[in-house]
Amino acid sequence: MPQRTVRFTIRPDGRVEELVEGVSGEACQQLTERLEAALGTVERRESTAEAFHQPEVQSQSLPNHLH
């Protein structure tokens, strides 16, 4: 039985940020749709995979002894 989690940040100016964690599931989609109907226009939507994509770190090590 999976747990669905939605995290909201309601800014002081009333802007709402919604983050659906993990696999969204039908319930989360219904909640999102209901909110968007009641609240207003969606300004931005992005997938969290992209939103939280860490910059890739490239490292390279040189052998201590170059011959």
Place this chain on the structure above:
Amino acid sequence: MSHFSTVKTELRQLDPLVQALNDLGYSPDQGERPVRGYRGQTVTADLAVSMDNGGDFGFRWNEKTGAYELVTDLDLWKQAIPIERFLSKLTQRYALNTVLKASVTEGFQVAEQQVKQDGSIELVVTRWDV
């Protein structure tokens, strides 16, 4: 796939608007109401908060935008905070009430609610799916 959305809140529904006004300590009158301004001139609103010495404010439904708009005589604004801040506070309250109500309707439970240092309200809701 999980997703992240940002919604610009508009005052689209009457009930959460009335509730938000109540939360801020106002008792609005519903139905077509006059909002008094300078020298007793009035405009009609769908929701009005009358102040003792005039300088009422109200909300009027705008068909075009599909949202309620604040109507008031700015020269007679008598609230403790400037009108922009008042509208922000009201909109945040409206958004919170709407999010809470929609979450409960969809079977979610509030797991966490806190006010952050910058004045944002953080709310976490969860639901177990069968």
